[in-house]
Amino acid sequence: MLYITLWIVLSILVALYAFARGHSTINVFGFLLLGLVFSPLIALVATVLIPPSDKSLIDKGLAKKCPHCAELIKTEAEVCGHCGIDLDVAKKCPHCAEWVKSEAAVCSHCGRDI
Numbered sequence: 001m002l003y004i005t006l007w008i009v010l011s012i013l014v015a016l017y018a019f020a021r022g023h024s025t026i027n028v029f030g031f032l033l034l035g036l037v038f039s040p041l042i043a044l045v046a047t048v049l050i051p052p053s054d055k056s057l058i059d060k061g062l063a064k065k066c067p068h069c070a071e072l073i074k075t076e077a078e079v080c081g082h083c084g085i086d087l088d089v090a091k092k093c094p095h096c097a098e099w100v101k102s103e104a105a106v107c108s109h110c111g112r113d114i
């Protein structure tokens with residue numbers, strides 16, 4: 001009986017971990033079932049190996065899309081880890097559509113006033 005209780009508790013813990021990682025509710029339920037039916041250990045491995053979908057990460061506010069390269073980045077990121085753009089200061093030049101710092105008065109790409 002103790003073994004079964006432990007089995008269920010571990011499965012729930014794995015499901016909670018999956019939820020914390022940003023998995024969608026359906027996925028979390030899937031990991032819970034995987035833990036209960038097969039093994040909490042297998043569920044844990046699956047949780048670690050399978051990345052949460054972009055959509056569920058954005059829905060949960062754990063990630064956002066870089067306005068420059070459209071790659072997924074952390075919500076609190078100030079600099080995009082993919083294209084290196086500074087997210088706090090970046091704005092688009094209305095003339096050449098290149099990215100420049102928001103405090104810039106002149107576009108560093110086309111040299112026109114912003």
Ligand SMILES: [Zn+2]
Pocket residue numbers: 066067068069070071080081082083084085
């Ligand atoms: Zn980027």
Ligand SMILES: [Zn+2]
Pocket residue numbers: 093094095096097098107108109110111112
């Ligand atoms: Zn420009």
